[in-house]
Amino acid sequence: MFFSILSCLSLLTSVVVAQTNTPYCDSTSGICLTGYTDPDLDITVGFILPEDDTSTEYIVQMVAPISYGYTGISMGGTMANSLLFVMWPNDNEVVFSTRWTNGYVQPDLYTGPTITMLKGSGVNSTHIAATFRCQNCTVWEDGSLGSGNTTAFQLIAYVAQTTTMVTDPSDPGSDFVEHDQFDFFGADLSTAHSSSYNSYIGSGASSSSSSAAPVSTPVSSSTSTASASGATQTKYGQCGGTGWTGPTACASGSTCNAVSPPYYSQCQ
Ligand SMILES: *[C@@H]1O[C@H](CO)[C@@H](O)[C@H](O)[C@H]1NC(C)=O
Numbered sequence: 001m002f003f004s005i006l007s008c009l010s011l012l013t014s015v016v017v018a019q020t021n022t023p024y025c026d027s028t029s030g031i032c033l034t035g036y037t038d039p040d041l042d043i044t045v046g047f048i049l050p051e052d053d054t055s056t057e058y059i060v061q062m063v064a065p066i067s068y069g070y071t072g073i074s075m076g077g078t079m080a081n082s083l084l085f086v087m088w089p090n091d092n093e094v095v096f097s098t099r100w101t102n103g104y105v106q107p108d109l110y111t112g113p114t115i116t117m118l119k120g121s122g123v124n125s126t127h128i129a130a131t132f133r134c135q136n137c138t139v140w141e142d143g144s145l146g147s148g149n150t151t152a153f154q155l156i157a158y159v160a161q162t163t164t165m166v167t168d169p170s171d172p173g174s175d176f177v178e179h180d181q182f183d184f185f186g187a188d189l190s191t192a193h194s195s196s197y198n199s200y201i202g203s204g205a206s207s208s209s210s211s212a213a214p215v216s217t218p219v220s221s222s223t224s225t226a227s228a229s230g231a232t233q234t235k236y237g238q239c240g241g242t243g244w245t246g247p248t249a250c251a252s253g254s255t256c257n258a259v260s261p262p263y264y265s266q267c268q
Pocket residue numbers: 111112113136139140141243
């Protein structure tokens with residue numbers, strides 16, 4: 001059964017609570033987050049929320065070894081009925097998608113969140129990193145961050161598939177096999193709100209560059225930024241599908257194809 005191990009989640013909760021998030025700053029993006037690096041899996045998950053605790057958005061950073069077939073995290077502490085973020089490398093690009101499943105089966109693409117990739121995303125010789133703004137992300141089908149209270153405790157789960165690449169690395173909607181390993185950590189969301197948040201999502205994401213924040217490195221996203229009309233989507237980004245309100249035009253060199261009609265179209 002796919003992801004069957006995670007159904008044992010409740011048995012492991014006591015292990016998790018001992019692991020707590022700590023503040024750190026990412027030198028590439030200039031964004032300071034609160035997060036946790038797993039010493040065994042070498043996966044870092046960090047996040048930061050706006051000062052306003054009624055906001056429905058936040059920034060997440062995921063960093064993992066380049067050798068992993070994929071890396072995924074759950075913002076709800078369980079695989080099922082939680083907002084999931086999944087990333088893997090494709091050549092020198094980050095392929096990213098939001099996912100959801102109501103059981104321990106292959107998670108499907110999930111629409112609702114609006115993802116904007118920020119500086120601090122990319123692939124190098126050793127690691128893959130995704131740093132992104134997630135809007136409309138505190139509430140999802142059958143769940144919510146901190147049970148609706150973003151100053152409460154949240155159990156975060158993350159999973160890693162260490163040996164098997166996804167079926168089609170160029171497709172953000174690709175199937176993938178059950179993870180080899182997984183772990184959890186707990187986050188005290190009351191310490192994860194920052195007065196600098198707005199500077200991270202604007203043009204000031206990097207202290208060392210004057211360029212605009214999003215996508216400084218080759219990155220593709222299944223649910224990339226829904227910005228001004230007339231914007232074009234990057235290659236491998238989403239360009240249509242049920243509920244999609246983002247760009248429907250593709251960057252030159254790619255065209256919009258319905259890869260999973262009617263739910264998902266992608267610039268290819
Ligand atoms: C927010 O996400 C939910 C799914 O989690 C979706 O049903 C809803 O339409 C989204 N709202 C907006 C404004 O995109």
